[in-house]
Amino acid sequence: MADITWEAPFCGEGSSCFRLGTDADGNGYIAVVGQEDKPLTDSLEALRTLITDIKAGKADHLL
Numbered sequence: 001m002a003d004i005t006w007e008a009p010f011c012g013e014g015s016s017c018f019r020l021g022t023d024a025d026g027n028g029y030i031a032v033v034g035q036e037d038k039p040l041t042d043s044l045e046a047l048r049t050l051i052t053d054i055k056a057g058k059a060d061h062l063l
Helices: 044-055
Strands: 017-022 027-032 040-043
Touching: 027 044, 040 044
Parallel strands: none
Antiparallel strands: 017 027, 027 040
């Protein structure tokens, strides 16, 4: 597995904690805290698009 640099956990009130990470090859990672060995991975651009779209409300229907 790539050498992933993880950010501090992001925890919403009363919900699971998630971590975002990157590696030297330009990949982005999302994992549940404690399960960093099983991350979702894609390019940094894909991760950036995902976060931008979520912030824009495109996933609000899931709430």
